[in-house]
Amino acid sequence: MTAAKQIDGKTRAADLTANITRETAALLKSHSIKPGLAVVIVGDDPASQVYVRNKKRAAESCGFYSAQHVLAESVSQPDVLKLIERLNADTAVHGILVQLPLPDHLDEQTITQAIIPTKDVDGFHFINIGKLMAGRISDAFVPCTPAGCMLLIEDELGTDLSGKTAVVIGRSNIVGKPIAALLLQANATVTITHSRTQDLAKVVSDADIVVAAVGRPGMVRADWIKRGAVVIDVGINRVEKIVDGKATTQLTGDVDYDEVCVVAGAITPVPGGVGPMTIAMLMANTLRSARMSAGLEG
Numbered sequence: 264m265t266a267a268k269q270i271d272g273k274t275r276a277a278d279l280t281a282n283i284t285r286e287t288a289a290l291l292k293s294h295s296i297k298p299g300l301a302v303v304i305v306g307d308d309p310a311s312q313v314y315v316r317n318k319k320r321a322a323e324s325c326g327f328y329s330a331q332h333v334l335a336e337s338v339s340q341p342d343v344l345k346l347i348e349r350l351n352a353d354t355a356v357h358g359i360l361v362q363l364p365l366p367d368h369l370d371e372q373t374i375t376q377a378i379i380p381t382k383d384v385d386g387f388h389f390i391n392i393g394k395l396m397a398g399r400i401s402d403a404f405v406p407c408t409p410a411g412c413m414l415l416i417e418d419e420l421g422t423d424l425s426g427k428t429a430v431v432i433g434r435s436n437i438v439g440k441p442i443a444a445l446l447l448q449a450n451a452t453v454t455i456t457h458s459r460t461q462d463l464a465k466v467v468s469d470a471d472i473v474v475a476a477v478g479r480p481g482m483v484r485a486d487w488i489k490r491g492a493v494v495i496d497v498g499i500n501r502v503e504k505i506v507d508g509k510a511t512t513q514l515t516g517d518v519d520y521d522e523v524c525v526v527a528g529a530i531t532p533v534p535g536g537v538g539p540m541t542i543a544m545l546m547a548n549t550l551r552s553a554r555m556s557a558g559l560e561g
């Protein structure tokens with residue numbers, strides 16, 4: 264028995280992408296500017312390769328200039344920084360993204376902070392993080408996954424979350440901390456939980472909005488969830504399953520979907536929930552950067 268509405272991130276992302284494609288054509292016509300996205304990938308991690316391929320495909324379908332820089336696993340830090348310097352100066356590139364994680368010999372922080380803030384479409388630069396924390400969202404690049412989650416939450420509950428309680432599970436820089444800042448900016452009362460939180464189930468059971476971003480398959484159970492809550496599952500876990508006697512890998516979220524959908528008011532599936540929204544928001548940030556380069560946006 265399913266009580267919850269299944270939030271269709273795939274259709275929502277497709278609608279956003281269609282708008283971005285239209286606006287991209289208009290920008291090209293009015294200002295002869297084609298948004299450009301450069302994606303840097305180091306090594307041959309299969310999951311990262313899939314993400315990067317999807318980003319390239321989306322950029323091309325929006326009508327962007329799309330460049331992919333594939334660097335060997337053994338690339339040196341100075342060589343990565345040289346490439347970023349070149350992309351920072353390239354006027355055809357409005358967005359730069361270095362796919363994470365990076366191999367251990369590369370310093371993630373030095374590399375992400377080398378991207379010029381005005382092309383930081385991932386929203387990882389301290390300038391953009393600072394603007395987000397200060398509530399200056401209008402001229403910050405907000406990280407794509409949290410930005411996509413917020414759109415899905417706003418679709419369900421509106422843009423003003425006054426009086427709502429939100430619990431974020433996970434305190435990562437990519438998802439947990441920025442989504443908490445966005446929820447707070449929308450007037451929700453926000454709690455960030457993590458591996459040291461005591462009685463997580465009890466904390467979560469108070470929430471009108473639950474965002475799960477921990478990377479532990481099926482961790483969030485039905486008896487943690489308040490009836491009618493909006494549940495956003497950011498987890499993308501690859502789990503081995505035996506189907507018809509054959510071992511296959513399946514994508515599973517951090518929420519036990521089958522259980523929780525009986526209690527929740529609305530819930531994102533995995534796949535088809537937050538994942539497509541992340542890519543759509545990357546396209547939105549890149550278009551915005553291109554429009555900013557023409558002085559069309561703040």
Ligand code: GUN
Nearest residue numbers: 360361362363364385407
């Ligand atoms: N790896 C996993 N998620 C992300 C993301 O949002 N941006 C980048 N650059 N790498 C990632």
